[in-house]
Amino acid sequence: MKKITLNQLYDIMYDNMADPTGWWPGRSDWEVIWATILIQNTNWKNVAKALKSLYDATEFLPEKVLNLTDEQLSQVIASAGFYTRKTQTIKNVAHYFKERFNCDLETAQEQDKRQLRQEILAIHGIGPETADVILMYGLRKGEFVVDTYSRRLFNCLGWQAIPPYEKAKAIVEKELKYFTPRSFQNFHALIDTFNQQYKLPNEFNKSFLADYQLIISE
Secondary structure (H helix, E strand, C coil): EECCHHHHHHHHHHHHCCCCCCCCCCCCCCHHHHHHHHHCCCCCCHHHHHHHHHHHHHHHHHHHHHCCCCHHHHHCHHCCCCCHHHHHHHHHHHHHHHHHHHCCCCHHHHCHHHHHHHHHHCCCCCCCHHHHHHHHCCCCCCCCCCCCHHHHHHHHCCCCCCCHHHHHHHHHHHHHHCCCCHHHHHHHHHHHHHHHCCCCCCCCHHCCCCCCCEECCC
16 A cells, blocks of 8 residues: 555546546636535536526626526526525625625635635635635635545545544645645546546545555644
């Protein structure tokens, strides 16, 4: 069993898998932000339908989102399920960006990521995982997302007692201190794609990572 660090894991995955650039495609950064909310508790096929309807109704612009009534927005995103809750969350996020940045994402992207994260986590309906995906893809900040896929992979690689979200995130990001925002995006895409290819944990031993053990400094 060969022991590897998180940085080495990233390199091995990158060398053995397809280039993850463009893994989360989007017509705009706004599409990515709305998609992170719509994807909760559903599949991408349903999200894609909701996104098409949302674009037709609003061009993904938060100002136009806010011009819709809650009932209208719920009808637009209905295919994504849980539409009552997601409607309110989308409205809350749109309000935040309008009041804080006048809907200018370029200004938002220039802000300190710690401050942004605190503010986004304070939005009702946004949890840590969704906040970090918004920060990573929509605002182009270096964040590690401790999602189900990353936990499954790390478990298979020998990290069994993974702590709760914030502590696990801090441990991983300390190891990845030289990562760029693009590296974080790539790592997230590689991990999620790897899970889909090998149906973790059942098929892990068939993968190119089967002979590796992850070493984590907690």
